[in-house]
Amino acid sequence: MRKIYFDNAATTPLRGEVISRMQEALADCFGNPSSTHAFGRSAKTEIEQTRKEIAKTINAHPSEIVFTSGGTEADNMVLRSAVKDLGVKTIITSKIEHHAVLHVVESLEEEYGIRVCYVSLDSFGNPKLDHLEELLKEEGHKKLVSLMHVNNEIGNLIDIDRVGLLCKEHGALLHSDTVQSVGHFQWDVQKSSIDFMAAAAHKFHGPKGIGFAYIRKGLPINPLILGGSQERGSRAGTEALHNIVGLREAFVSAYKDLEEEKAYISGLKTYFIEQIGNKIPNAQFNGHSGDLDKSTYTLVNVCLDISEEKALMLLFHLDLKGIACSKGSACQSGASGTSHVLNAILSEEDLKKPSLRFSFSKYNTKEEIDYVLETLKEFCD
Numbered sequence: 001m002r003k004i005y006f007d008n009a010a011t012t013p014l015r016g017e018v019i020s021r022m023q024e025a026l027a028d029c030f031g032n033p034s035s036t037h038a039f040g041r042s043a044k045t046e047i048e049q050t051r052k053e054i055a056k057t058i059n060a061h062p063s064e065i066v067f068t069s070g071g072t073e074a075d076n077m078v079l080r081s082a083v084k085d086l087g088v089k090t091i092i093t094s095k096i097e098h099h100a101v102l103h104v105v106e107s108l109e110e111e112y113g114i115r116v117c118y119v120s121l122d123s124f125g126n127p128k129l130d131h132l133e134e135l136l137k138e139e140g141h142k143k144l145v146s147l148m149h150v151n152n153e154i155g156n157l158i159d160i161d162r163v164g165l166l167c168k169e170h171g172a173l174l175h176s177d178t179v180q181s182v183g184h185f186q187w188d189v190q191k192s193s194i195d196f197m198a199a200a201a202h203k204f205h206g207p208k209g210i211g212f213a214y215i216r217k218g219l220p221i222n223p224l225i226l227g228g229s230q231e232r233g234s235r236a237g238t239e240a241l242h243n244i245v246g247l248r249e250a251f252v253s254a255y256k257d258l259e260e261e262k263a264y265i266s267g268l269k270t271y272f273i274e275q276i277g278n279k280i281p282n283a284q285f286n287g288h289s290g291d292l293d294k295s296t297y298t299l300v301n302v303c304l305d306i307s308e309e310k311a312l313m314l315l316f317h318l319d320l321k322g323i324a325c326s327k328g329s330a331c332q333s334g335a336s337g338t339s340h341v342l343n344a345i346l347s348e349e350d351l352k353k354p355s356l357r358f359s360f361s362k363y364n365t366k367e368e369i370d371y372v373l374e375t376l377k378e379f380c381d
Contacts (some may be wrong), residue, residue, distance in 0.1 A: 002322045004368045009152055009180060009299050009359035010326055014246075015205040021249040022207065025242040033239050034230065043241050050248035054212060057255055058187040066213045066234045067244060071179035072100040073224070074198030074213035077235070078175050079104045081221030082144050082196075083112050088173065089141030090115040094127050096153075096341040098177050100198075101146050115141070124294075125156050125287040125345040129166065136170035143172040150180035153341040153357060154287030155295035164193030173219070179203055179211075183254040184262070184298055189214060201243070205361070206250030210243035261362045266297040268360045272369050276302065279377045286342060286355055299359035303350055306380050311354035314379065321375050326357045 005013070025046070031039025033047055048062070055062040068074045079101065082088040091105050095118050109116045120131040127147055136143065145167050149160050160176060167174040175196040178187070182197070183204025189197070196219075200211035215221060215234075227236030254261075273290055276283050282305040288294035289301040306314070315327060327339070338351055346355075358372070 002371060004323050004364075004372060006323065006325045006358040006360065006364065006368070006372065008361040008364075009203075009357060011202045011208065012205045012361055013363060014207065015250060015253055017253060018206055018246050018249045022242045022246040025245045029241060029245075033241065034228065043239075046241060046245050046248075047239055050244050050251075053248055054251060057251070058182075058189050058214065059191070060189050060214055061217055063232065064189075064214055064217050066215060066231050067239065067247075068198075068211050068213055068235065069209055070202070070211040071098075071177060071198040071200035074200075074211055075100040075175075075177055076104050077213055077221070077224045078196040078198065078215065079108065079144075079146065080224060082173060082175070083108050083114055085221045086144075086173070086219060087142050088114065088144045090117065090143040091146060092117045092119060092132065092135050092143060092172075093146045094119050094121060095344045096121065096125055096151060097146065097148055098152055098179070099340075101148070101177055102340075105146070119147070121344060123345060125151065125154055125341065127158060127163075129159070129162060132163070133166055133170075136166060136172055143170070144175060145172055146175040146177070148177040148180070149185075150178070150296045151287065151341065152180045153339055154301045154345075155180075155289040155299045156287045157295055160194065161192050167195075168193045180296065180298070183251065184258075184296065186255075186258070189216070195219060201247040201250050204250055204254045207243050207246040210240060210247045212247070257362075262297060264362060265360050265364075266292060268364055268366065268369065269297055269300060271366050272300055272358065272360075272373075275369060275373050276376075279373045280304065280380055284350070287345060298361075299357055301355060301357045303346070303353050303355045304376070304380060305353060308352050310379075314354050314356070317379055318372075318375065323372055323375060325372075326359075327355060 029043050031043040033040055033043040051062045051065045054065050093105055105116050108114050117135050119127045122128055147158055150157055164174050173195045176194055178197045179200045182199035195216045197214040202208040223235050225236045230236055284303045286301040286303055342355055
């Protein structure tokens with residue numbers, strides 16, 4: 001049976017060079033980075049070199065990079081500290097953010113009595129910037145805006161530079177969950193006026209369990225995890241050195257080959273869009289995922305016009321054929337109900353139809369797309 005992996009928005013396979021580098025670190029660089037002897041200093045050097053590499057690439061200062069266990073921890077760290085330490089009383093977000101943002105915001109509302117505002121969305125799932133501006137103009141307490149750069153389910157891109165300017169104009173802080181963006185798009189944190197961002201290595205062919213938060217200098221926050229003074233007092237706990245060097249290898253490789261890989265993956269997405277129109281004419285793209293100018297080049301989200309009864313067997317059928325894809329965020333698998341993202345933008349009629357997310361990487365091919373679409377065509381006929 002063929003095995004085809006089209007679920008790269010959930011997680012990506014490790015690059016070969018990442019595996020090799022992590023194996024080297026596990027074998028040869030096992031010292032505790034907090035130790036002052038040569039073994040510890042060697043490990044500490046690896047960590048700081050990773051910090052400097054990330055900072056240089058996104059035009060930040062090394063002190064603004066804090067290593068975390070991934071994007072979820074980074075989002076939690078930033079949002080909770082913004083309320084507890086920076087005096088934020090109003091958070092403006094959207095109904096289609098990742099649950100690593102939405103559930104934290106809901107928790108903060110209950111715990112601290114903050115005000116939560118949800119910016120209106122258009123029919124494609126884009127935040128309406130005129131409504132955002134209205135919310136920012138409202139008099140009152142200190143505000144933070146949290147909007148993701150790339151939506152993890154429908155792939156929509158927001159104009160993060162424009163959002164940053166609006167926040168700056170009205171004295172609000174800006175946080176963005178950039179987990180689907182870092183490693184796939186160029187970043188300049190000075191240009192975007194962004195204050196906080198979150199990233200996870202496993203979304204760009206690095207290891208799971210490691211990511212980072214960008215926290216703009218001058219915005220001091222207290223640690224979410226207490227204990228030792230690691231990460232310059234921002235996050236306690238002995239650093240997972242093998243994961244950090246794996247993050248660096250994946251990050252450096254992603255940006256070294258970014259334009260070449262972007263062109264290749266964009267070609268795959270374009271081919272998918274063209275071919276599904278030929279093979280399954282009634283298929284619709286959710287959000288802006290069918291538009292390369294308005295969505296990430298890494299994924300599509302497709303609504304299929306088949307019955308509810310038949311839809312129940314769709315993912316099972318694809319799995320039997322060796323095809324891995326998703327009906328939404330991997331974090332929601334097993335949860336009852338439909339995707340909260342699709343709930344926010346689709347009609348009741350379209351919500352009854354199955355929607356699938358196919359996400360691509362440098363390791364996919366057009367031949368795999370042909371096989372997947374032929375399998376879908378046979379199932380839908």
